[in-house]
Amino acid sequence: MAEATRVSFGRALARLGEDPRVVVLDADLASSTNTKPFADRFPDRFFQVGIAEGNMVGMAAGLALAGKVPVASSFACFLAGRFEQIRVSVAYNRANVKLVGTHSGVGIGEDGYSQMGLEDIALMRTLPNFVVVQPADAAETEAAVEVLLRHDGPAYLRLTRQKVADVTPPGQRFELGRAVVLRDGRHLTVAATGGVVGHALAAATELARSGIEAAVLNVHTLKPIDAATLEDFGGRTGGILTVEDHGVAGGLGGAVCEALGESGIPVRIHAVHGFGESGTGEALYAKHGLDPAGIASAARRFLDDRSGAGAARRAAAGASHTR
Amino acid sequence: MAGLTETGVVERLKPIAQRLREDVIRMITAAGSGHPGGSLSAAEIVTTLVFHTLRRRAGDPTWAARDRFVMSKGHCVPALYAALSQAGELPEAELQTLRQLGSRLQGHPDRIALPWVEAATGSLGQGLSIALGMALASRLDGNPYRVFCLLGDGEVQAGQVWEAAMTAGKYRVPGLIAILDYNKVQLDGLVKEIMDLEPLVEKWKSFNWRVDVLEDGNDLAQVVGSLDRAVAASASGRGPTVIIAHTVKGKGVSFMEGRAAWHGKAPTAEEAERALAEIARG
Numbered sequence: 001m002a003e004a005t006r007v008s009f010g011r012a013l014a015r016l017g018e019d020p021r022v023v024v025l026d027a028d029l030a031s032s033t034n035t036k037p038f039a040d041r042f043p044d045r046f047f048q049v050g051i052a053e054g055n056m057v058g059m060a061a062g063l064a065l066a067g068k069v070p071v072a073s074s075f076a077c078f079l080a081g082r083f084e085q086i087r088v089s090v091a092y093n094r095a096n097v098k099l100v101g102t103h104s105g106v107g108i109g110e111d112g113y114s115q116m117g118l119e120d121i122a123l124m125r126t127l128p129n130f131v132v133v134q135p136a137d138a139a140e141t142e143a144a145v146e147v148l149l150r151h152d153g154p155a156y157l158r159l160t161r162q163k164v165a166d167v168t169p170p171g172q173r174f175e176l177g178r179a180v181v182l183r184d185g186r187h188l189t190v191a192a193t194g195g196v197v198g199h200a201l202a203a204a205t206e207l208a209r210s211g212i213e214a215a216v217l218n219v220h221t222l223k224p225i226d227a228a229t230l231e232d233f234g235g236r237t238g239g240i241l242t243v244e245d246h247g248v249a250g251g252l253g254g255a256v257c258e259a260l261g262e263s264g265i266p267v268r269i270h271a272v273h274g275f276g277e278s279g280t281g282e283a284l285y286a287k288h289g290l291d292p293a294g295i296a297s298a299a300r301r302f303l304d305d306r307s308g309a310g311a312a313r314r315a316a317a318g319a320s321h322t323r
Numbered sequence: 324m325a326g327l328t329e330t331g332v333v334e335r336l337k338p339i340a341q342r343l344r345e346d347v348i349r350m351i352t353a354a355g356s357g358h359p360g361g362s363l364s365a366a367e368i369v370t371t372l373v374f375h376t377l378r379r380r381a382g383d384p385t386w387a388a389r390d391r392f393v394m395s396k397g398h399c400v401p402a403l404y405a406a407l408s409q410a411g412e413l414p415e416a417e418l419q420t421l422r423q424l425g426s427r428l429q430g431h432p433d434r435i436a437l438p439w440v441e442a443a444t445g446s447l448g449q450g451l452s453i454a455l456g457m458a459l460a461s462r463l464d465g466n467p468y469r470v471f472c473l474l475g476d477g478e479v480q481a482g483q484v485w486e487a488a489m490t491a492g493k494y495r496v497p498g499l500i501a502i503l504d505y506n507k508v509q510l511d512g513l514v515k516e517i518m519d520l521e522p523l524v525e526k527w528k529s530f531n532w533r534v535d536v537l538e539d540g541n542d543l544a545q546v547v548g549s550l551d552r553a554v555a556a557s558a559s560g561r562g563p564t565v566i567i568a569h570t571v572k573g574k575g576v577s578f579m580e581g582r583a584a585w586h587g588k589a590p591t592a593e594e595a596e597r598a599l600a601e602i603a604r605g
Contacts, residue, residue: 023463047459047494055452055486062456065434065442066391068463070456085483088446089453093434 001138002163005195006102008141009159010034013071016149017042023063025072027053032161033073033102054082057099061089064096069149076101076117076158083123090154091127098148099124100157104134105245106272106288107195108161109281116276117158122250124156125223131176132223134158136197137166140220143174151176158194162281165198167218179226181233185215188303189233190295192243193219193252199285200243202292207299214299219252227259234265241302243270243295245285266306270298329551332375333543339409340370340543344575344602346405346418352595354422357430360585361399361475364506364541364570371546372471372502373406376554381411384438388467391441391457395450396475396504397431398587400440404428407439448481450474451501455491458499458563469557472501477509480518485530492531497562500553501532504540506572510586523567533564540568575602 014037016022023045030036030048039046049056053074060070072079079086079101090097104117124132131151135141141159148155172180182197183204192200197218204214215233219226234240240260242253253269260267272288285291289298343366351357377390394403401421407413420426427437431445441457444450454472461468478484491499505523507514514520527534533556537545546568553564572586573579576598590598 023460045463047490049486049490052483052486052490054449054483055455055490058449058452058483058487059456059459059490061442062393062453062458063460064456065453066457066460066464067387068460084446085449085452088443089449092443093453 002165003138004161004163005135005138005141005159006032006034006161008138009100009102009145009157010037012142012145013038014041016146017045019069019149020045021067021069022149023047023068023070025049025056025060025070027051027056027074027078029074033075033100035071035073053078054085057082057085057097058089060097061093061095065093069096069098071098071100073100073102075103075115076120077103077115080117080120080123086124087127091129094129095154096152098155098157100159102159103161104158104194105160106276106284107245107281109284110278112278113276118247118272118276119250120156120158121222121246121252122254125250125255127154129153130223131155131221132158133176133221134194135220136194136218137164137168139166139168140174144220147174147176160195162195164195167198167201174220177221177224177226179229180218180220181215181229182218183214183216185213185237187212187214187237188299189215189217189237189240190243190299191217191219191230191240191252191256193222194245196243196245196290199290199292200295203295203299206292206296212299212303222252222255225255225259230256231260231263231265234260234263234267239266239268239302239306241268241270241299243290245272245290247272268298268302270295329544329547332547336370336374336543336547339374340366341602341605342409343370343402343405345599346408347401348576348590348595348598348602350401350404350418350421351589352592353419354589356422356589357401358398358587359576359590360508360572360579360582361396361504361506362402363574363576363579364572365396365399365402365473365504366574367541367543367546368473368502368504368568369402369406371543371550373410375547376550377471378468384412390468391454391470393442393444393450393454393457393470393472394432395444395454395472396447396478397443397445397450399475400432403432403440412439447475447478448483451484451487454501455487455496455499458496459494461498462496466498469498469500469554472499474501474503476503476505476507476514476520477517479503479520488527488530488532491563495531497557497560499563500557501563501565503565503567504570505567506570508572508581508583508586510583512583527565527567533562535564535566537566537568540570541574577601
């Protein structure tokens with residue numbers, strides 16, 4: 001069942017909202033972020049603050065300091081834009097606030113760059129006590145919401161606008177900070193997060209047809225990052241290709257590089273370069289190489305370069321047109 | 324009767340406010356940096372809150388039903404530290420550790436470091452939203468406590484303050500009481516020249532707030548009266564309230580009064596001596 005993770009979140013929140021400590025805030029996007037099912041069910045614990053996200057973040061901090069478990073939701077980009085409030089009112093106060101950013105990445109498509117969360121992981125990861133989670137599908141989202149509501153401390157949950165394929169194996173337990181091994185392999189490790197995990201799996205299937213066996217990890221927790229699993233798989237397969245619908249700086253790729261910087265394991269970051277733009281989500285994924293074909297060819301290039309074939313190819317190409 | 328009671332309260336608070344001013348000067352001088360101007364302008368407000376208005380239990384900063392005090396103008400936290408010291412909640416000697424490495428008395432409030440600090444503030448414009456969240460939580464829990472929030476005048480230039488004001492007006496939260504320390508001076512100069520706030524009363528009224536104006540927010544009788552009225556209004560379901568307190572920046576130290584230069588500068592030892600002598604004279 002393909003479903004947008006924001007929809008899975010809305011269903012989980014309306015269910016788990018029976019806990020009277022849970023309060024929800026939204027900034028005129030409740031119908032988009034899917035906090036509306038909660039609002040309909042528990043109107044007394046829902047606060048519609050209008051298009052004023054900075055105040056929403058501050059109110060959430062106050063509610064948390066008074067013992068509530070606030071969930072404040074907006075588009076990922078609008079939450080990231082209120083970083084100063086998140087930094088002081090939430091993080092520094094150790095306020096037990098759950099920030100939920102939907103509409104992440106270029107995958108949202110037609111609305112274009114101003115609505116695309118492309119820097120949010122990078123920002124939230126810098127806060128010392130934040131937990132940052134990006135589930136890959138419906139089942140994982142529901143489990144993540146439950147775990148984050150129980151977790152005592154600030155957290156950021158990153159969700160998709162668009163439908164994503166189911167990738168979580170039946171019976172898989174969601175453990176904060178623990179990557180999920182979706183596929184084992186010998187030649188390289190593809191570490192993916194969020195809505196493109198399904199694309200990474202499809203890319204691995206495609207690669208297998210040409211004899212390349214890629215391991216696929218679903219790194220649902222960006223912070224704390226699962227360095228042990230990454231190092232284990234990176235070491236065994238000789239390298240890690242990170243895949244994410246987020247800007248190339250500071251996302252999963254950055255987190256993996258920070259964790260494995262001294263390991264000697266080569267890491268290549270496959271993410272969004274530059275600003276996003278309007279187009280269908282599919283077209284944008286094709287343009288940025290985040291569809292299965294694009295991920296498979298990024299994996300091939302990475303393997304080529306590691307084997308030395310790529311260097312030889314580039315040297316040959318460089319002879320005809322240097323830049 | 325009420326008048327007599329008030330006189331008694333004012334007589335009790337007067338030496339506390341005076342001592343608070345002395346401690347502010349001593350702390351900031353020892354630290355070598357800090358914000359004397361706004362700490363001194365808020366001396367009567369902080370004194371009245373801590374020693375008259377706030378429902379609190381001595382030695383119990385996490386008592387669930389305590390009134391909350393969010394000092395949104397976080398740079399003036401020496402005034403709060405000084406009040407807590409006189410209340411017996413902070414060893415007097417510790418005041419001299421202000422701003423030192425390892426001290427609980429951070430340059431701007433840190434709730435993890437020090438009990439009684441309800442929220443980290445100092446990135447101006449954020450405290451009213453936090454206070455509003457607390458007041459809404461209080462209402463959800465059956466109104467066990469009120470939430471007080473001290474705002475700076477320069478601070479209310481921040482858009483977030485008005486986002487919070489609009490939201491508090493919408494949700495009609497009587498348990499929220501803001502006090503605006505209108506001392507007319509901010510870091511770069513005069514508030515009215517940097518970004519005039521006027522007409523300030525009309526602004527808050529238009530956001531559905533109950534507004535009380537104090538002609539002299541450094542007059543204890545006026546501060547006590549206004550906070551008493553705000554609490555009574557809150558109890559009868561009226562509010563949120565904002566008390567616009569006209570104060571004097573650097574109040575009590577003639578060479579600091581009304582001077583932007585003393586917004587964020589520590590006195591020298593000699594200046595501190597002169598300041599303390601003036602405060603002692605009252």
